[in-house]
Amino acid sequence: MIWRLFRREDSRNRAIEALHKRINDASRAPALYTALGVPDSVEGRFECLSLHVILVLRRLETLPPPAADVAQDLVNSVFLQLDSSLRELGVGDFGVPKRMKKLGAAFYGRAENYGAALATADEHALGLALARNVLGTDEDGAGAGLARYVLASGASLQDASLDDLLEAGPRFPEPGAFADARSAP
Numbered sequence: 001m002i003w004r005l006f007r008r009e010d011s012r013n014r015a016i017e018a019l020h021k022r023i024n025d026a027s028r029a030p031a032l033y034t035a036l037g038v039p040d041s042v043e044g045r046f047e048c049l050s051l052h053v054i055l056v057l058r059r060l061e062t063l064p065p066p067a068a069d070v071a072q073d074l075v076n077s078v079f080l081q082l083d084s085s086l087r088e089l090g091v092g093d094f095g096v097p098k099r100m101k102k103l104g105a106a107f108y109g110r111a112e113n114y115g116a117a118l119a120t121a122d123e124h125a126l127g128l129a130l131a132r133n134v135l136g137t138d139e140d141g142a143g144a145g146l147a148r149y150v151l152a153s154g155a156s157l158q159d160a161s162l163d164d165l166l167e168a169g170p171r172f173p174e175p176g177a178f179a180d181a182r183s184a185p
Contacts, residue, residue, distance in 0.1 A: 012073070015070075015166045016070065016073040016077050017077065018166070018169070019070070019074060019165060019166060019169060019170075020074060020077045020081070022169030022170060023049070023052045023053055023056055023169075024049060024052075024081075026052050026170065026172045027045070027049040027051070027052040027053075028045070028048070029172075029174075029175050031174065031175035031176035031179070032048055032146075032149075032175045034176075035145070035175060035176040035178075035179035036146045036149060036175050036178065036179055037135055037142070037145075037146070038134055038135065038146070039136065042089070044134070046082075046103070046106075047134040049078070050106070050107050050110055050111075051110070051114070051130075051134065051150065052153075052170075052172070053074065053075075053078055053107075054107075054110065054111045054114055054115070055150070055153050055154055055170070055172075056074065056165065056170050057071050057074065057075070057111070058115065058118065058154065058157075059154075059157040059158070059160055059165070059170075060074070060165070063161070064162075066162070067162050070162065070165075070166070079103075079104065082100065083096060083100055086100070110129075110133055113129045113133070114126065114129060114130075114150070117129060117147075118150070118151070118154055121151060123144070123147050123148065123151060124147075126143070126147040126150060126151065127141065127142070127143035127144045127146070127147035128140070128143060129143070130143035130146045130147055130150065131143030131146075134146060144180065145178045145179050145180050146178070148178040149173065149175050149177075152178065153172045156170075156171050156172060156173055157170055157171070
């Protein structure tokens with residue numbers, strides 16, 4: 001079924017747009033901000049979007065073709081959205097490339113940082129990285145709830161096929177279930 005989908009460019013674009021929208025919706029779950037302490041700001045939303053995209057990309061890396069094409073199309077779609085968002089925020093034509101370069105470096109840096117902790121399911125290391133990057137603190141334990149959410153999200157994606165991801169979208173757990181006294185703002 002997937003091969004038929006990717007033979008037609010318009011169907012392919014719609015599938016990627018739908019996947020991107022589902023990831024975007026998951027990254028805007030209110031409990032991420034209210035229960036897990038992610039700042040409700042432009043930076044906080046970028047961090048949440050990046051985190052969810054990274055989780056889906058990690059799953060796509062393990063799937064057979066055309067998953068690599070889907071991954072590249074998803075990254076392209078996300079960065080087109082970021083470009084558009086910068087322009088909507090009033091960043092001028094000359095400033096957009098410089099900001100996009102910084103966003104790209106931040107995204108890929110986080111993918112590498114989180115990937116190392118996710119590969120070993122190291123909740124503590126992941127919590128420290130999330131606290132520093134997402135929550136803006138070096139306080140030990142501050143990112144524990146968010147780390148548990150991310151590990152559970154990775155586990156929930158573990159058995160998803162490419163058809164699952166494109167048809168139903170990635171399934172993420174309810175973020176509020178991972179809150180603790182330290183996670184709440």
